[in-house]
Amino acid sequence: xxxxxxxxxxxxxxxxxxxxxxxxxxxxxxxxxxxxxxxxxxxxxxxxxxxxxxxxxxxxxxxxxxxxxxxxxxxxxxxxxxxxxxxxxxxxxxxxxxxxxxxxxxxxxxxxxxxxxxxxxxxxxxxxxxxxxxxxxxxxxxxxxxxxxxxxxxxxxxxxxxxxxxxxxxxxxxxxxxxxxxxxxxxxxxxxxxxxxxxxxxxxxxxxxx
Numbered sequence: 001x002x003x004x005x006x007x008x009x010x011x012x013x014x015x016x017x018x019x020x021x022x023x024x025x026x027x028x029x030x031x032x033x034x035x036x037x038x039x040x041x042x043x044x045x046x047x048x049x050x051x052x053x054x055x056x057x058x059x060x061x062x063x064x065x066x067x068x069x070x071x072x073x074x075x076x077x078x079x080x081x082x083x084x085x086x087x088x089x090x091x092x093x094x095x096x097x098x099x100x101x102x103x104x105x106x107x108x109x110x111x112x113x114x115x116x117x118x119x120x121x122x123x124x125x126x127x128x129x130x131x132x133x134x135x136x137x138x139x140x141x142x143x144x145x146x147x148x149x150x151x152x153x154x155x156x157x158x159x160x161x162x163x164x165x166x167x168x169x170x171x172x173x174x175x176x177x178x179x180x181x182x183x184x185x186x187x188x189x190x191x192x193x194x195x196x197x198x199x200x201x202x203x204x205x206x207x208x209x210x
Contacts, residue, residue, distance in 0.1 A: 006094035048086040075155035104152030149195035
């Protein structure tokens, strides 16, 4: 099962709200959040960890050690036998958690962009489909979030290129590894995909008010 916790709120947070939320975390996690220089991203990181905290309490109870480590690729992980991934764009934040999946999640706010700037991130046939779509920009963000979700699930980050991901009808392949894909419509003006490796997984959604 995959649990997704999501919220939308104005960012950056007010100073009072930020301090109030930050105070619930262990000192080492507070230091990590405070080390982020950009105020908007600092708030988004904090809200993402609040969602993760709420999700862990719901899934495994209050008796857990909230400590996020990073593997040798820099991918965050918990001591518990759980995988998680956090994403945010604008004022929207979402966290995916699973006990039996390696997963990645990506959300992007739909906004005008010059599509030709991104052509090199797509296979030739993918780019042709985007160009010929009735709404090329909407389809671009569909494909982009699907590829990003797979990259994040894989965990090697900047060592990979979005062009390495080949999309295949609600699935994707990266370096000979197959990933399942699910698109979720959590917010009207965003695109969101989740990638995971267990095809039988159910997905449950939880809207959290912060």
